[in-house]
Amino acid sequence: MLAPKPMSRVLIVASRDQAEPIIQELYRENLFHIEDYVEQGYEGFRIGTPLEGATEASTELIKVRAIENVFSIRGEDIDAKQKLSQPQIRQKIDQELSGIEKEVEELAGARAKLDAKAKVYEQKIAELAPFREIPVDLALLGGFRHFSVIAGYVNHDVSLSVPHEIQVVKGRDRSFVLIIVPEQNRSEVERLLQDAQFQAVTVPEENGTATARTAYYTEQITSLKKEIDGINEKLAKIKESHTDLLVACEEAFRAKIEQAEAPLRFATTAKTFVAEGWVPADREKDISLALEKVTGGKVFVTALPVDPVHDAVPVEYNNPSFAKPVQMLMDIYSRPMYTEVDPTLLLAIVFPLFFGMILGDVGYGLLLLFMCFGLRRVFKGDDGRQFLKVLRNASISSIIFGILFSECLGFELPWAPIIFSRHLNIGVAEAGGKGPAIAELMILTIWIGILHITLGRALGMINHARQDHGGHRTKAILANLGWITVMWGIIIAIWSMFAIPLMPDLRGLPVIAAGLSLGMVIAIVLIVMGVIFIVRESPLEIVELPTIISHVLSYARLMAVGLSSVAIAMVVNYLSIGMFIGPALKNLTVFGIVMIIAGVLIFLLGHALNLALGLLGGGLHSIRLHYVEFFTKFYKGGGRKYIPFGMKRRFTED
Amino acid sequence: MADVNMTLEMVQASQVGMKALGAGMAVGLTGVGTGVAEMGIGAAAVGAVAENKDIFGLALLFTVIPETIVIFGLVIALLLLF
Numbered sequence: 196m197l198a199p200k201p202m203s204r205v206l207i208v209a210s211r212d213q214a215e216p217i218i219q220e221l222y223r224e225n226l227f228h229i230e231d232y233v234e235q236g237y238e239g240f241r242i243g244t245p246l247e248g249a250t251e252a253s254t255e256l257i258k259v260r261a262i263e264n265v266f267s268i269r270g271e272d273i274d275a276k277q278k279l280s281q282p283q284i285r286q287k288i289d290q291e292l293s294g295i296e297k298e299v300e301e302l303a304g305a306r307a308k309l310d311a312k313a314k315v316y317e318q319k320i321a322e323l324a325p326f327r328e329i330p331v332d333l334a335l336l337g338g339f340r341h342f343s344v345i346a347g348y349v350n351h352d353v354s355l356s357v358p359h360e361i362q363v364v365k366g367r368d369r370s371f372v373l374i375i376v377p378e379q380n381r382s383e384v385e386r387l388l389q390d391a392q393f394q395a396v397t398v399p400e401e402n403g404t405a406t407a408r409t410a411y412y413t414e415q416i417t418s419l420k421k422e423i424d425g426i427n428e429k430l431a432k433i434k435e436s437h438t439d440l441l442v443a444c445e446e447a448f449r450a451k452i453e454q455a456e457a458p459l460r461f462a463t464t465a466k467t468f469v470a471e472g473w474v475p476a477d478r479e480k481d482i483s484l485a486l487e488k489v490t491g492g493k494v495f496v497t498a499l500p501v502d503p504v505h506d507a508v509p510v511e512y513n514n515p516s517f518a519k520p521v522q523m524l525m526d527i528y529s530r531p532m533y534t535e536v537d538p539t540l541l542l543a544i545v546f547p548l549f550f551g552m553i554l555g556d557v558g559y560g561l562l563l564l565f566m567c568f569g570l571r572r573v574f575k576g577d578d579g580r581q582f583l584k585v586l587r588n589a590s591i592s593s594i595i596f597g598i599l600f601s602e603c604l605g606f607e608l609p610w611a612p613i614i615f616s617r618h619l620n621i622g623v624a625e626a627g628g629k630g631p632a633i634a635e636l637m638i639l640t641i642w643i644g645i646l647h648i649t650l651g652r653a654l655g656m657i658n659h660a661r662q663d664h665g666g667h668r669t670k671a672i673l674a675n676l677g678w679i680t681v682m683w684g685i686i687i688a689i690w691s692m693f694a695i696p697l698m699p700d701l702r703g704l705p706v707i708a709a710g711l712s713l714g715m716v717i718a719i720v721l722i723v724m725g726v727i728f729i730v731r732e733s734p735l736e737i738v739e740l741p742t743i744i745s746h747v748l749s750y751a752r753l754m755a756v757g758l759s760s761v762a763i764a765m766v767v768n769y770l771s772i773g774m775f776i777g778p779a780l781k782n783l784t785v786f787g788i789v790m791i792i793a794g795v796l797i798f799l800l801g802h803a804l805n806l807a808l809g810l811l812g813g814g815l816h817s818i819r820l821h822y823v824e825f826f827t828k829f830y831k832g833g834g835r836k837y838i839p840f841g842m843k844r845r846f847t848e849d
Numbered sequence: 850m851a852d853v854n855m856t857l858e859m860v861q862a863s864q865v866g867m868k869a870l871g872a873g874m875a876v877g878l879t880g881v882g883t884g885v886a887e888m889g890i891g892a893a894a895v896g897a898v899a900e901n902k903d904i905f906g907l908a909l910l911f912t913v914i915p916e917t918i919v920i921f922g923l924v925i926a927l928l929l930l931f
Binding site for chain 2: 528748758
C-alpha cells in the first residue's frame, strides 16, 4: 500500500536450444519485464537472432491487419465471444484465412478501381459545368484552322473591337464567355481580356452538348455507385462472418512475432543466451520453478541484487482493486518512481469525495451513474472502462453528498440539509429557511485544504527520507517540516487575531511578552523556525511562501464550483417552472400549452448543460486540486512503466 | 457625497446595491483575468495536443490552472453577498 509492487531482478541463462520453450513459458506467464541487452563490449556476447518463423508471421500479420483496415475492425472494440484453442486457430489459418485474404483483396481492389473511375467522371462533370448554358455541340468548338476559340471567366463585360462571335453566361460575381475570333486577332483579344482579369478554361473534348454529356456522366456515376454498393455488401457479409476469426488471427500472429523476436532483446553467445529482467518479487519463485519444469532443469535462474535508487526499476502499481481505476489518472500525471510514495490509494479515496462535494446532487449523481452503465457498451477499450469506473465511484459519492446537502436537480429534498445548506435564495420571494451556509462551507473547504496540504508535506518528508542521502537528506526533510510549520504558524496567528466559525478561537489566550498573546508567540516561533528550515535547503524557495496561502485558499473551489452549479440548477428551475410552466398551468389556454412545452425544453436543456458543466467542473477541479496543490508537495513521478513480456489473450488460448 | 435629502432607507438600499455591484465586479473582472490567462495556455495546449495526443490530460490541466483566479473572485463575491 502506498508503494509500488516490490520487484526482483532476475537473470535467466540457458543453452540456445532451450530458448524456444523458455520464451514460450515467459510469454505465457506474462510477468517478465525484459531488460533489453545493449551491446557494450562484453566479449563474446551479441544480440540474439529471431527464432524461426518470424518473417512469415510478420507478412501474415500485415495481411490480416490490411483486411482489418478494410473493415475498420479494432480488436479492443470487440467483445471476445469464445477463445479459439491453438489447434483450432492453426487449422483456421491454414484453411480459411488465405481464402478470405484473397477475396477481400480482390473486392477492395475492384472497389478502389470503381472509386477512381467515379472520380474521373466527377472531374469531367466539373469541367463541363461552365458550358452547360451554351447549347452547342462541344465537338464544334475545336479543330478550326482560321479561328480561335477562347473560353473563360471575366470579372466585367468586355467589348471587342475585332470581328468576333461571343456568348456570355452571366454569373453572380463573374461571367463566363465563349469567344470565337479570327486567328490573326487572337493576341489582341487576349490583351483586351487581360484587363477584365480573364481566367481561361479549356474546352472539354467531347461529342455533344455539355448538358447531354453531363447527364451521361451522372448516369455512369450512379451505376458505378451501385456496383460499389454491391461490393460493400459483399464485404459487409465477410466482415460479419469472419470478424472473430480475423481478430483471433491477429492476436495469434502478434503473439508469435513477439515470441520469435524476443531473442533480439537477449544477450547471446555461440551456444547460450542470457536474459535479464524484472518480475514482481512475490512471483519470482513461480517463474524459476516454471522455467525449470519446461526445460527439464536445463536452465539457470537467479535473482540479482537490486539497488532501488540507481537501477531503473520498472514500476507496477500495487493497489486494492477499488483503487485500480484511478491508476489511469496517475498515469496521466506521471507514474511514481520505485522509491516514491505511491499516492494512488489516497487519490482513489479523496477524488470521489471532492467530486461529491462539488456536484452533491442526487439527481445529477443518478444521471451520471446511468450514463456510466450506458456508456459501457460504447467504451470497450481498457482505458475507457477504467474511466467509467472512476466516474461511477464519483457519481455514487455525488449521490451521497446530494443526500447530505438535500439536493436533487436544484430542488430541496423533503429533509433539511444534514451538513450545510447550499440552497440559494433564487426564485423564492421571501428568504425561506436559513439560506446557504456559505461561510461555514468555505471554512470547511479550507480545513480540507489545510489537512490535505499538511498530508502532502508529510509525505514529502517520507519521500526525501527514502530517496536522499547524507546532509541533503536532513535538510530536505526539515525543509518540508518547515513548510508545515510556516503554514500552521500563519493559521495560529490568524486564530489569535480573528474569531472564525468552525475554527478555534485563540484570542482569549494570556498575553505573555511584549503585548503578544501566547498564540501569537507560538505562531511567530513556528513561522521563523519554518523559514529557517526552508532557507537552509534553498533560499530561492522564499519566493514560494505566498503559495501557502494561495494553495490553501484554492480549496475554496470545492464550495465555489459547487455553489455555481447549484445556482445554475435553481435558475433553470425558476425559469422553466416559475416563469413558464407555473403561470401556464394556472389557466390553461392554447398559448399556455406552448408555454409549457417551452418550459419543459428549458428544463431539459438547462439541466443537460448543467450536468455537462458539473461533470467537467467536478472532475477537472477535483483532479486539479490533486495535481497542482497536493502532488507538488511531494510527488515527482517519472517512473518506468512495468511492461511484462506477454499478452492478455482475449481471442485465443495458449 | 451624502445628499441631505436621503433617508436612512435610501442609504441602506444604496449600500445593498453597492455590495451587489462589488460582487458582480469581483466575479466579472476575475473572469476576464482568467480568460486572458487561459487564452495563451489554451492555444498552446491545443497545439501541443495536436502534435502529441498523449499529453491531453496534462494540457487540460494546464488550461484550468488560472481558474483559481476566478474562484478567488467568486469567494469574494459570496463573502460580500452573504
